[in-house]
Amino acid sequence: DTAVSQTPKYLVTQMGNDKSIKCEQNLGHDTMYWYKQDSKKFLKIMFSYNNKELIINETVPNRFSPKSPDKAHLNLHINSLELGDSAVYFCASSQGGQGDAAEQFFGPGTRLTVL
């Protein structure tokens, strides 16, 4: 069984469009994350939710809006897509954020290409 899943795996779209990426985890974790990995493989946290509450919101354009309908899901909606949004987006989850519980489990990634 897949622990952290993301859909879609690939997303190709035009500039200016609005798109969503979905993430689901079946690990029973209470914390979920969105990361952006750029073309140089640099991985940067964007958002984190703990028990459906937003706890980390890094310097991300407000075109990006996360939504957590429940603890098992964290979706990412992107408005007015720009060329610079092209990247691989990873979802992750953990059970808490401290000590041994801070280990994160990552999804397979969504490769977004904006044309």
Added chain:
Amino acid sequence: AQSVSQHNHHVILSEAASLELGCNYSYGGTVNLFWYVQYPGQHLQLLLKYFSGDPLVKGIKGFEAEFIKSKFSFNLRKPSVQWSDTAEYFCAVTLTGFKTIFGAGTRLFVKA
């Protein structure tokens, strides 16, 4: 500002060579330390972690790392690499409040 530095961006080794990847962080508080690996075409997975206790931790596939608090370092080592270790390696630090900072990654290529 908090940061994680990985000293080598690209490393090329022959099989059976020893590996050491450097990682330093800048944060004065309590940290949890991780090394994650990303094999070609795959997602990140945990290699090993440190949160307390023995500063020498052992992970999967023969990897180990040593936490040296005085040097703010958490270097990854493996005595003898294999071709299958070719991957991108990320050092990560989790601070209080759930925030995790990743290093820029080190791309390891092992020649068969």
